[in-house]
Amino acid sequence: MLCHRLLARRPPRTSYPSLSISIANMSTAAPTRNSMPSALTFDRHAKCSTTKARASTLHLPHGSVPLPIFMPVATQASLKGLTYDQLRETGCMLCLNNTYHLGLKPGQAVLDAVGGAHKLQGWDRNLLTDSGGFQMVSLLQLATVTEEGVRFLSPHDGSPMLLTPEHSISLQNSIGSDIIMQLDDVIATTSPDHARIKEAMDRSVRWLDRCIAEHKYPERQNLFCIIQGGLDLELRKQCCEEMVARDTPGIAIGGLSGGEAKEEFCKVVDTCTDILPEHKPRYVMGVGYPEDIVVAVALGADMFDCVWPTRTARFGDAIVSSGTLKLSHKSFADDFGPVEEGCTCVCCRPTDQGGLGLTRAYMHHITAKETVGAHLLTIHNVHYMLTMMGKIRQAIIDDQYPAFLRKFFSDIYQGDKSKYPEWAVGALRGVGVDLLADS
């Protein structure tokens, strides 16, 4: 309960100096906006000659991140049972924490006293935090969004609370993450209320201005804006223009992965990346199935996060190049091969190569029964995702990304093109790759 008060400690402001300006400027980008300091540099190395895929390096205060990248989600300052050396071993350079969770536990006062989330969790590489808005709306009952911020009832004692863009940025300043996200007005993309979607988009732009104004450490934390606008491509375009004008160091595409059709998702990403500047990293929030990622990369996105690889690990599902293996299934009980042949993660590598030589049979034996089963499979799945991103990046650098895409889908569907998902075929056709054509 104390944490909640801390989260909403600041009294709501009565007036928002930046608010009036931004409303006035809604239709045309501000002519006299100061360029924003940035704590990152973005090196572009290669662009696919067919698709919109890019290979680049993002230099952040805690190390360089090869892009495109998948970021595992360490919600509460820990990646599900792993030590940070185990996470480092998977090759992870950038992982997520959730502002909402850290605001509740351990709370802003503790974060300030300890000196930020890096110090709290002993992680010397990069952190990204979301704004907390998504959790407000998805986890909490009776959250309502007003111009001031998100009103919600404390899950502990039911007392009314308010989270404003200022609170969110102040918390993320205390967390000290290398990339911080603006508070945005999140609504389900599947919402039928077009007026509400437009309102959310406009409000997200106004809140971005309040976030920029509140941000105390632009020279060491990078604020990313979040493009909203639901599935309405016109709104998305408007939002892109408004937000690009604010010149944040990076740009996120938000409000997706909320159950919308994949075709719609692809259209939104495609539309936004057409408008977004080439020299800034693009982050598609909450997207993480391997198929979604490879397609979104082809559409020009650079960064992804999702809890799926780590969550599914705890249920005993291993991600492999042919899809996922349900290791709890009895068919794996006496399968003494590694989780994936040729995988270089510490679990799959044989002991004579410094690995642990774990077998599917043993993972079956402990999965969902011992916490160690979750730890080990989490390592494998995060490693799989990062290795996949590495292969994507190399393919782009070698200008072989279309070939990579063909092989990727062929592996998952055992070469049966009739099973390829239509949305992926359609989206990739739009960027010049025909998955169904004979190669």
Add this chain to the structure above:
Amino acid sequence: MDQATSASPVMTFSVLTSSAPVLAPRVGRLAIPGRKTLATPHHVPLTSRGTVPHVAHDVMRDHTEINSLYAGLEDFIAKKDAPVYKTPVANHESPLKKFICVADEMPLILGPRRFPPIPCPPANTSTSIALLTSVGFTQLSAAEYVKSIQKLKPDIAIGMVDLANKQPGSKRRAKMVDRTHAWTQEALEQLYGNSAAEENKSKSAFFAPVLPLDNAQQSLYLDDLESEFRWDISGLALYQSASLGFVPESLADLPRLLFSEPETPHNILRDVSLGADLLTTPLLGASSDGGIAMEFTFPAPAALQESKSEPRPLGIDLWLGDHATDTSPLGEGCECYTCKHYHRAYIHHLLVAKEMTAWALLQVHNFHVMDNFFAGVRESIQRGSFEQDVETFARIYASSMPESKGTGPRLRGYQLPANGPNQPRRMPKIWGQLDDAIQKYAESQSEVATPDTDASGLEEHGFAEKL
């Protein structure tokens, strides 16, 4: 000082220092060809389904000094034709080690049951014991167990023993001795007897059980251990500290593995002073689960010996809010991986947030503390100052572990005693998403004028009378 060595074909145990053959602390070395050598007294890390709880294999390899493991067969035989027996191995390898993916040089001890075992309501029979697999209670026959030893090739096999769930009466005691006697005889015959061809003789060292009964009650059995069985057994497995006093002098040079549940390091020191060589210490894992970082060293540090203040706590409860912003290591000057890379505030946060990493990091620390404790015990015995050091330790440290205020990890069926009737929920409900709906549903029902109880209920409440 005496120097005694017991050497069976498969294992050598040398006693390096001892003032008396029995009932005295002693330092020894247990050597199995091709395996890590164990300095005794030592604790035996306990596994659950082949893992040290919360310690992933790479963490164990990289950040702990774990150099032996105990596993219970019941963790592996939930199904008929269990997969563990099908593990592909080279001739000399142990299928069990290969199955649980530990290195061949790790000494592995196999017993029929995990430790501590969950009491089983079904009774043992004259040919089998009741045990609990992950799918329920079953019986393991003595013959099957011996076959498992032959197939799984552990470095040390604990003989099957008939233990009673509650204090046994005289008839039960007689049965316990007779059965254990017969099982031991049969096992030794099958493993090393003349009936087996030389190349088929087991390479596993056999530790014969000593029953948790008085000397007189099992004298026939102990006599046989001293004579007929003597050269086939490599050690003794004991089930209560008092049994350390019943070890016949002629068996004194055998290593003694004590299966007990010491609640404090003081209890451990008592067992060591009575001559235990290998000890189980479930308090280690229980502390980690409870959010307790153990904090004691043996002998007690000189700096503490001067002070006459309050007894030192044996551990710190990281659930306590005092640690919320404390960035100091769990133990002052502790050299373990956890203390070198993380701090109290983080572990406290992880516990409160119910993150699994808390238990993993606490295990690493607590294993380090326990390893150092036993190293200190061995040095102290070799120096000849053990008795004195124990006294000082008892004076300086609190008499019990701090009680944990928090909740541990979720327990699984095979980790819990069978549910009795009217037992409270072990863990609170965590999935409450539909509670609202249920409440609304209940409320909508209560609008209709129907009472919640039947006629006799109404009568009981004095609401109305049954006619």
